[in-house]
Amino acid sequence: MSNNTYNTFTDVNTLGEFGLIRDLTAEIRHCQPTSLLGVGDDAAVIKNTGEVTVVSTDMLVEGIHFDLMYTPLKHLGYKSVVVNLSDIYAMNAVPAQVTVSIAISNKYSVEALRELYDGIYTACRMYQVDLVGGDTTSSPKGMTISVTAIGQASQADIVTRKGARPGDIICVTGDLGASYLGLQILEREKQVYLAHPGVQPELEKSQYLIERQLKPEAQAGAVEYFRKASIRPTSMIDISDGLASEVMHLCSQSGTGAFIEEGKVPIHPDTERTALEFNLDPITCALHGGEDYELLFTINEKDLDKIRFMPEVFIIGEMTEASEGVNLHTTGGNIHPITAQGWNHFRES
Amino acid sequence: MSNNTYNTFTDVNTLGEFGLIRDLTAEIRHCQPTSLLGVGDDAAVIKNTGEVTVVSTDMLVEGIHFDLMYTPLKHLGYKSVVVNLSDIYAMNAVPAQVTVSIAISNKYSVEALRELYDGIYTACRMYQVDLVGGDTTSSPKGMTISVTAIGQASQADIVTRKGARPGDIICVTGDLGASYLGLQILEREKQVYLAHPGVQPELEKSQYLIERQLKPEAQAGAVEYFRKASIRPTSMIDISDGLASEVMHLCSQSGTGAFIEEGKVPIHPDTERTALEFNLDPITCALHGGEDYELLFTINEKDLDKIRFMPEVFIIGEMTEASEGVNLHTTGGNIHPITAQGWNHFRES
Numbered sequence A, B: 001m002s003n004n005t006y007n008t009f010t011d012v013n014t015l016g017e018f019g020l021i022r023d024l025t026a027e028i029r030h031c032q033p034t035s036l037l038g039v040g041d042d043a044a045v046i047k048n049t050g051e052v053t054v055v056s057t058d059m060l061v062e063g064i065h066f067d068l069m070y071t072p073l074k075h076l077g078y079k080s081v082v083v084n085l086s087d088i089y090a091m092n093a094v095p096a097q098v099t100v101s102i103a104i105s106n107k108y109s110v111e112a113l114r115e116l117y118d119g120i121y122t123a124c125r126m127y128q129v130d131l132v133g134g135d136t137t138s139s140p141k142g143m144t145i146s147v148t149a150i151g152q153a154s155q156a157d158i159v160t161r162k163g164a165r166p167g168d169i170i171c172v173t174g175d176l177g178a179s180y181l182g183l184q185i186l187e188r189e190k191q192v193y194l195a196h197p198g199v200q201p202e203l204e205k206s207q208y209l210i211e212r213q214l215k216p217e218a219q220a221g222a223v224e225y226f227r228k229a230s231i232r233p234t235s236m237i238d239i240s241d242g243l244a245s246e247v248m249h250l251c252s253q254s255g256t257g258a259f260i261e262e263g264k265v266p267i268h269p270d271t272e273r274t275a276l277e278f279n280l281d282p283i284t285c286a287l288h289g290g291e292d293y294e295l296l297f298t299i300n301e302k303d304l305d306k307i308r309f310m311p312e313v314f315i316i317g318e319m320t321e322a323s324e325g326v327n328l329h330t331t332g333g334n335i336h337p338i339t340a341q342g343w344n345h346f347r348e349s
Helices: A016-025 A073-089 A110-127 A179-197 A205-214 A220-228 A245-255 A269-277 A282-286 A301-307 B017-025 B073-091 B110-127 B179-193 B204-214 B220-228 B243-254 B271-275 B282-288 B301-307
Strands: A036-039 A044-047 A052-061 A094-105 A130-138 A144-151 A169-172 A234-236 A256-261 A295-299 A314-321 A326-329 A335-337 B035-039 B044-047 B052-061 B094-104 B130-138 B145-155 B167-173 B236-238 B256-261 B295-298 B316-320 B326-329 B333-336
Touching: A016 B052, A036 A130, A036 A169, A036 A269, A044 A094, A044 A130, A052 A073, A052 B094, A052 B145, A073 A094, A073 A110, A073 A144, A073 A234, A073 B145, A094 A110, A094 B052, A094 B094, A094 B145, A110 B035, A110 B271, A144 B052, A144 B094, A144 B145, A169 A301, A179 A205, A179 A282, A179 B326, A205 B179, A220 A301, A234 A245, A245 A256, A245 A282, A245 A295, A245 A314, A245 A326, A269 A282, A295 A301, B017 B110, B035 B130, B044 B094, B044 B130, B073 B094, B073 B110, B073 B145, B073 B220, B073 B236, B094 B110, B110 B130, B167 B220, B167 B301, B179 B204, B179 B271, B204 B271, B236 B243, B243 B256, B243 B282, B243 B295, B243 B326, B271 B282
Parallel strands: A052 B130, A094 A130, A130 B052, A256 A326, B094 B130, B256 B326
Antiparallel strands: A036 A044, A044 B052, A052 A144, A052 B044, A094 A144, A169 A295, A169 A314, A234 A295, A256 A314, A326 A335, B035 B044, B052 B145, B094 B145, B167 B295, B167 B316, B236 B295, B256 B316, B326 B333
16 A cells, blocks of 8 residues: 555765755756755845745644554645645745755655655745755654745735735635545555555545545646636635634634535535545535635625636635624525634644 | 752743743833834834845754753853844944744743743843844754854955955954853763752852853944944954864965964953963863954955954954965964864754
């Protein structure tokens, strides 16, 4: 099942820290003219083009955020960059640089690290960002990856979580819940594999869900569209912890309530089918699954006509007065209060 | 011996991830007007004031970079910020923001994390930088800290590792080797303590060395002096891996050789005394010890007069043609080639 097996195993100790960094960064070619100085000095130097610099950082820990039994290292590298870029887009800014720090135990070979960096560079090319710095060190156990993404913007373009007003329309850029079900399938097949190592996992019919989990994409296109169509969302957040949790964030920071129309929440047919297979309610997966990396944003009603031409967008609800709370309007005509039950790594452990 | 014991133990799970972040970031007060948006959104927003943004990142791993048996968590927090600020100063820029990500196992209490953050905030106040972002997550084992420091500068002020020319004067901002010997003492006392838990460690007479190890400072004053005195070093690096390794970096990137005068390398009397106690050559500790966080820089000969008035500076050598190599001129009149033998965490493990 594991994709992380290699024909050769070169111990990272043979290269030393500097040698390893040289090996992993040898193929860096900057694509951004603003990347004045990258890997190889005390710090990276980035040319300021906008009025503000936008910075976001995330840490991914083996055994908490990823399981190398079913996560190919190339995908892991790709995803670790993408989830950080997603945070920059969520500010309505465009990322241009990343730094990547990794701590690894000596169970990882140089070949394994090259796979990881192959994924990192693939994400960099795909999103036109440059790897300009980082740190590589050893760890007594497991792997930890810390990525910082950096972008520039005009101050007026920045969209935070707190600008929404009652009456604003709530939109999302894509379908929800798929990534969570992809993870459930991978976990199930892992258990089957552990019990019966000879059995080949059944992953073909779940390709879409697994790809949403292992290789998510950031919503660069949405931010590009906002610029072209002169739309400035009133608030925005990326969906990493689940729709419910993110709606609550927008509401609490904007001082509003909200309702979400259950029937309008986009759910992929594969998500629907697989949720039922797992005896789960599809809307629960969409609300609380997380790791979708779609953008959740609000717009003023007057921008509704502009948003209709957006290639991928779903109108799922409306902001209300804070006193009305945060509710789900079910297809059955009921009103249920929404509570945040997103990923909580501290409660899981 | 350990300072990391507390009267109360509040499990981090009781707060959850969001609760924990709220608890740890409640006392944040920005001191930089450029910190437009800090913790609590998808990304931090920093006002651009200079022409360029300078970014540096480091990862500290328990069991590799620090031993909590003799490292108070407050000191660890302080040091993890300072070593990153040091990298920004090494570019001749001034840091204004940091992001801090931590992964921790459930052996750490909320009280322990508050100690760590107390150190982080103390460093922030001392160096007038704002904590504007980060990530807090659990880890299956141990603690990992990743800090990113961000500063702004004029492009013309930036000093890299590659601008030195033959004839340039090599300077350092303070004494070397103390931090390494502080670590040796802490390691020795740890072994004594493990063998005889009742014995109190003897640390009083080694206070200077231990402080250099546990609570290093970044050289903000040097960069401020450069600005006031209109000095632009031709190359600069901070000493984290040891003088020898850093001189080699400047030479290889500048395409020069260098000589260092053994008798001019500043070594504190306590370093000298303790090195002999450990049967070590003091100059070896200064060359290869590391973690001094002093600035090593080169200046054009014509700036020599300006540098003489710098409060803390030592002229230790000169850049030469690359063909002459990198050498130590010993007090005995011999010439020894310098080789890099700095910390190599991959070779250690």
